Amino acid sequence: MTLSLFDSSEAPKIKKFTLSVTHGCNMACRYCYAGKADKPDMSVATMERAIDFAWHLTSDGDPFELGFFGGEPLLKPDLLRHAIQRVRLRNRVAPRQVRYQVTTNGVCLDDALLDWIRTEEISLCISLDGPPAIQNANRPLRNGQPSSAILLRNLELALRKLPRVQVNAVFGPKTLERLPDTVAYLHGLGVRSLHLNPDIQAEWPVDVLGKADAVLGQLTDQYISYFKNDQPMAVNLLDIKIVLYMKGGFSTADRCGMGRTEWAIAPSGNVYPCERLIGRDDDPALQLGNVHGEVRTLACPGALGRAREPRPTVAPQMECRSCPVRDHCMHWCGCTNYHQTGDVELPGQVICALEKASLRAASHALTTLTNEKNQNFINHFMQYLQISPSPPAIQEYQR
Amino acid sequence: MKTEEFSVKLPPLGPSIGIPAPPFDKLEKLFLREVLKPHIGPAGGLDLARSTQLQAFKLEPSSGGWPLAHIHIGDGMAVLLTQEMFVTALHFAAKNSQEIEKKIPQVPGNS
Numbered sequence: 001m002t003l004s005l006f007d008s009s010e011a012p013k014i015k016k017f018t019l020s021v022t023h024g025c026n027m028a029c030r031y032c033y034a035g036k037a038d039k040p041d042m043s044v045a046t047m048e049r050a051i052d053f054a055w056h057l058t059s060d061g062d063p064f065e066l067g068f069f070g071g072e073p074l075l076k077p078d079l080l081r082h083a084i085q086r087v088r089l090r091n092r093v094a095p096r097q098v099r100y101q102v103t104t105n106g107v108c109l110d111d112a113l114l115d116w117i118r119t120e121e122i123s124l125c126i127s128l129d130g131p132p133a134i135q136n137a138n139r140p141l142r143n144g145q146p147s148s149a150i151l152l153r154n155l156e157l158a159l160r161k162l163p164r165v166q167v168n169a170v171f172g173p174k175t176l177e178r179l180p181d182t183v184a185y186l187h188g189l190g191v192r193s194l195h196l197n198p199d200i201q202a203e204w205p206v207d208v209l210g211k212a213d214a215v216l217g218q219l220t221d222q223y224i225s226y227f228k229n230d231q232p233m234a235v236n237l238l239d240i241k242i243v244l245y246m247k248g249g250f251s252t253a254d255r256c257g258m259g260r261t262e263w264a265i266a267p268s269g270n271v272y273p274c275e276r277l278i279g280r281d282d283d284p285a286l287q288l289g290n291v292h293g294e295v296r297t298l299a300c301p302g303a304l305g306r307a308r309e310p311r312p313t314v315a316p317q318m319e320c321r322s323c324p325v326r327d328h329c330m331h332w333c334g335c336t337n338y339h340q341t342g343d344v345e346l347p348g349q350v351i352c353a354l355e356k357a358s359l360r361a362a363s364h365a366l367t368t369l370t371n372e373k374n375q376n377f378i379n380h381f382m383q384y385l386q387i388s389p390s391p392p393a394i395q396e397y398q399r
Numbered sequence: 400m401k402t403e404e405f406s407v408k409l410p411p412l413g414p415s416i417g418i419p420a421p422p423f424d425k426l427e428k429l430f431l432r433e434v435l436k437p438h439i440g441p442a443g444g445l446d447l448a449r450s451t452q453l454q455a456f457k458l459e460p461s462s463g464g465w466p467l468a469h470i471h472i473g474d475g476m477a478v479l480l481t482q483e484m485f486v487t488a489l490h491f492a493a494k495n496s497q498e499i500e501k502k503i504p505q506v507p508g509n510s
Contacts, residue, residue, distance in 0.1 A: 245492040245499070324502035356503050363496035370489040378486060 014057045014064050015257060018264040018275040019050055021079050022071040027105045027147060029139045031170060031199040033339060034071060034279060042267040044082055049291040050265040051086045055094060057263070063097035069264070069275045074108040077116070084120055099123065103168065105139070107147065109154040114161045125166040125195070126155055130182030134175055152189070159190045167191045172199035173208045180218040187226060187233050195236045200339040204350045212357035220361040224368055232376045237354070241328065241362030242381065249327030258334045258344070259288055259297055271295045276335035316341040317352045329355045 022041040023034070042050075051066075058064055066087065068080050080102070087098050100122040109126075117124055128151050129135045136146035158165045169182055179196065186194055198204075216237065226233045244250060256262070259273030266272060266281040271288045289295035320331050330336075331347040340348030369377035 242492070242496075245496040246488060248495070323504065325499060325504075328499060359496075359503055360500055363493075363500040366489070366496050367493040370486070370493045373486060378489065381489070 014054065014062075014261050014263060016065045016067065016262040017054045017057070018067040018069050018262075019047060019073075019083060020069045020071065020264060020266050020275055020278050021047070021073050021076045021083075022267055023281070024075055025070060025072040025105070026075065026107050026142050027072070027139055028142050028144070029105075029170075031138065031172060031201060033201055033276060036280070039281065040267060041076055042079060042265075042269075044079070046265075046267070046269040046291060047079060047083055048086050049269065051083060051090065053265070053271075053291045053295070054263075055090050055096065058096050060094055061097065063099065065099045065101055067275070068100070068102040071267075072105050072108065073102055074104045074113060077108075077113060081116070101125065103127065105147075106151050106154045106158075107141070109158055111157070111161075114158055118162055123164070123166070124158060124162060125168050126151070126158065127168045127170070128155060128186070129169050129171070130175070130178065131185045134178060134182065138170070138172075138175070155189060155191075164193060165191070166193045166195060168195045168197060170197050170199055172202045173204050176208060176215055177211060179215050180222060183219055183222055183233075183235065187222070187231070191233070192231075193234045197236075198350050198354060200336050200348075200350065202350075204353075206349070209349060209353035212353045213360060216354075216357040216361040217364070220365050223365055227369055227374050227376045227380070228372075230376060232380050234380070237358045238362045238365055239381075241358050242366045244328050245362065245366055246381075250330075250332075255332045256334045263288075265291060274335040277338065316343070316346045316348055318346075320347060320352075325356070325359060328359055331355070 023039050102122055103125045106126040129138045132148035135148040139147050141147050167186055171179055223235055223238055264272045264275035266278045268281055269291045270281055272278050272286055277286045334344035337347050338344045
């Protein structure tokens with residue numbers, strides 16, 4: 001389907017809408033999939049057009065997440081402020097329920113920015129890979145200098161000022177076995193919401209993948225101890241699987257909605273099905289159009305992924321369809337698959353190994369803490385039940 | 400829209416419910432079968448035909464400081480999900496996870 005902007009009545013709903021406001025970055029991460037691109041930042045006109053596009057994809061009252069991405073989005077705070085002003089302007093006429101989210105390398109964070117983030121109720125996710133040796137090796141500053149000391153200072157500030165700070169830590173084949181150290185380090189710093197994500201562009205030797213079970217086993221022991229010691233920590237690899245065990249598997253709505261319910265806009269205005277596919281913004285096969293022109297939706301994401309040649313060094317998982325734990329696995333994450341195998345519908349071995357290890361680890365954590373009736377664990381997962389906003393029936397009930 | 404609150408005393412929930420666990424988004428069926436039905440007769444006005452129309456969960460502290468979730472089923476019906484009920488759901492999930500764990504294929508390179 002092609003969307004002639006602003007006049008289609010059949011536009012799909014969106015859940016996630018990401019603005020990549022700049023290609024610029026003050027860091028030089030070893031695994032950066034955004035790539036280096038000496039291209040202009042997003043213009044105000046493009047940003048406004050992008051937000052208008054988000055309104056076009058939604059109806060009155062619809063909730064969606066508006067994410068700011070890059071490059072480093074906090075290099076352009078004025079543009080982010082303008083985006084929020086644009087949302088307010090649109091909300092006066094046609095209200096939506098917009099939740100803001102920013103993913104940052106944390107270097108620019110200071111009192112003023114954090115105060116603004118708190119005021120605007122923006123969900124903050126700081127990328128920090130772990131102890132100084134890991135952080136400095138993987139995520140040096142653009143000038144080659146170590147970043148750890150800056151991040152420590154700014155993370156501490158953020159934790160002091162904001163009610164909730166998420167941390168995103170990337171691990172690769174060389175740091176997989178250091179994950180327990182990373183978790184302990186970040187927990188010690190006061191982090192209570194942690195996303196652990198694999199480097200999806202690295203080459204993962206089979207013998208390294210074989211260690212995933214043991215590593216996640218250690219991590220699970222830490223996780224359990226945190227709950228027992230009244231310092232619980234959300235860890236995505238475990239929390240998601242525990243919720244899945246309660247739900248009975250992923251529902252259709254949980255799955256990747258690239259190009260249908262998830263959209264990302266490059267600084268140029270080019271539209272992508274996921275922010276992790278923007279890269280240098282130089283692959284027309286991945287572009288769905290431009291906010292200044294027309295945009296097509298993806299009825300079949302597979303056609304998008306096969307635009308790229310398979311990577312011969314990353315073995316795909318061919319037996320997914322018969323896998324007995326398929327319904328509990330994120331084999332459907334299109335951008336991860338694309339980066340690993342060149343096909344959005346064909347997962348690689350990294351995801352396969354990590355998903356299996358996570359399922360085993362989560363089962364152990366769930367069983368242990370449930371059998372002990374751990375109050376922290378019960379409270380922690382009860383909060384995931386919250387759905388907002390309240391429908392009229394609930395509002396009436398509460399009166 | 401009229402909303403009623405069904406505050407029920409939870410019956411003991413044991414092995415009779417069995418596994419596999421009900422999908423979490425179908426938890427209302429568990430309520431109907433094991434919680435509501437034994438306590439509310441036909442005169443109670445509970446419309447079982449609407450049982451799948453789960454509308455929302457919302458948590459808030461109760462007067463006793465004991466967290467409750469209001470579960471709205473169908474038009475204007477509400478029941479309470481107590482923490483005790485949630486723990487039961489966790490137990491289901493834990494048993495189910497052990498069953499699923501047995502089915503996970505081995506990863507190459509994992510001795």
